[in-house]
Amino acid sequence: MANPVDLVEVWRGDLLECVHQGHAVVCDDTGQVVAAWGDPETVTYPRSSCKMIQALPLLESGAGAHLTPEQLALACASHNGAAIHTDRVKAWLDDLGLTDDAFRCGPQMPADRDARNGLIRADQRPCQVHNNCSGKHAGFLTLTKHLKAGSDYELIDHPVQQACKAAFEEVTEENSPVFGIDGCSAPNHACTVHGLARAMAFFATAGDRSDRRSDAAQKLTSAMMRYPELVAGETRACTELMRAMDGKAAIKTGAEGVFIAIIPEKRLGIALKITDGATRASEAVIAALLVKYGVLDAGHPAAQARMNPPIKNRRAIETGFMRPAAILGL
């Protein structure tokens, strides 16, 4: 975690109250660094930002040939557990002839307010389908069935996870030095921020190529851009910013301050890591970089809400604001 730079400032009144540091890399389709802040060679976990990589084997294997773009968007999602998400994932489970018990992601209270309050009012506990990763796990189960592999699809030695690891190392063009266990129990392979940006440039340029992996990458990117509401949900940065860009970029958040962007029309991939793990900062920086690279209108309310949000108190009085650090050049 050496040499991060200040990327986001949090002001209250006339005093800088907090600073978020991190590393960010913009990479082109040759793997070259177009721009970087902090140290591009910092190794970190991409967490959920790499779900489109974890979905590559699902399509490359042919297991997901019948899946709809909505299902592909859900395979790449960290969703809110709203009805629009859970209804579709339940139907997907039905198609597989499986029930909630087949999941290995664990239950999670939905982030979606209506879904959460509905469970509370009914005095019900959340199921595994409510887990923000349930679409990814439906993809894992689909590949597991196709491979006729064991039910413990989340384990590192399982054919599904071995395929995910191979795809991850190939698109990042790195040998992952270490893996961690993610919130949903799947392995999460570490890479450099540069490697993650390089992988996103691979996705950004997939439409140029006709090989099986590029075809899969292009389908996944398109699905994310087409169904922003399935990739996250109402009020979330991924959804609101993708809607604002209207097909110009696919973006994805990851826990502990990670964000990526795939920008086909610019042939660029972006990856960033906030050192302290703050989501408010990763959202501000990705919005700033999307503006900087011309795919997000700085004046769009969704851009302002993430890049320069006012900080309001419990009487809605504006008490401060956040802004990208000057080093980002906005």
Added chain:
Amino acid sequence: MANPVDLVEVWRGDLLECVHQGHAVVCDDTGQVVAAWGDPETVTYPRSSCKMIQALPLLESGAGAHLTPEQLALACASHNGAAIHTDRVKAWLDDLGLTDDAFRCGPQMPADRDARNGLIRADQRPCQVHNNCSGKHAGFLTLTKHLKAGSDYELIDHPVQQACKAAFEEVTEENSPVFGIDGCSAPNHACTVHGLARAMAFFATAGDRSDRRSDAAQKLTSAMMRYPELVAGETRACTELMRAMDGKAAIKTGAEGVFIAIIPEKRLGIALKITDGATRASEAVIAALLVKYGVLDAGHPAAQARMNPPIKNRRAIETGFMRPAAILGL
């Protein structure tokens, strides 16, 4: 925010995933720095960590002479909005002949799960009494009534806030360079981390002195230590760590990564600020410093839960851990 140092590490598997930086100061009753990490002269907002300072005028004025230790603990609290808190604050309002409308803190959904779920099930919105600062505001209202001052007690020019500012500058021994508006709409005066630690050493040694302010400081500190559950609530760091220390220290969290400790038996005050504002880090550092200064047993479950917590995923699998940085010398 110059020259913070790494204070907390967050590990996942064998990789350092996040780092939290900050400033921490331990001060004795002469105002001397006993130990410091980062820059003691960093200026920041104490946020809710200074509620015991904001309660000084309530007692010094005589307005709060009739208040119980429970009420004094609530005046210093950032509470969970549980029934144990709101029932007492409502009764306090009744005593004043006022209703929830007299508050200027704004409504807040309770952090306490039972209280929150109760509101959701009843389809009710939270009131101002649920605001974590409602005890502080009950204190403000008590002083306002005593002074026969206007109802806009949260404004900087109001006699209540002028008294709070004077007390703040006197116990920090600094002229506050700037104030911000807090989440509850009250002014929050900035000071150095050193100044905040110095103020806490004033509280720690108040029992030695017999002046009016010291008497007030001693009563507030005692009330906090006597009623840890009123200062925060179940599952919260302030409550669990004060219970574990059983009267050896009063501690208080503040938003955006602030924490203070008042340690009468060691005649020490502690203040710390996490640069990125992370609560998980401020809690880890205060627990580490309380252990370091001999008032918290490192092996106590409450100490371990804040200082070296395992990170568990949605299937309760341990995926990582947090720990204080080596520089803290534990």
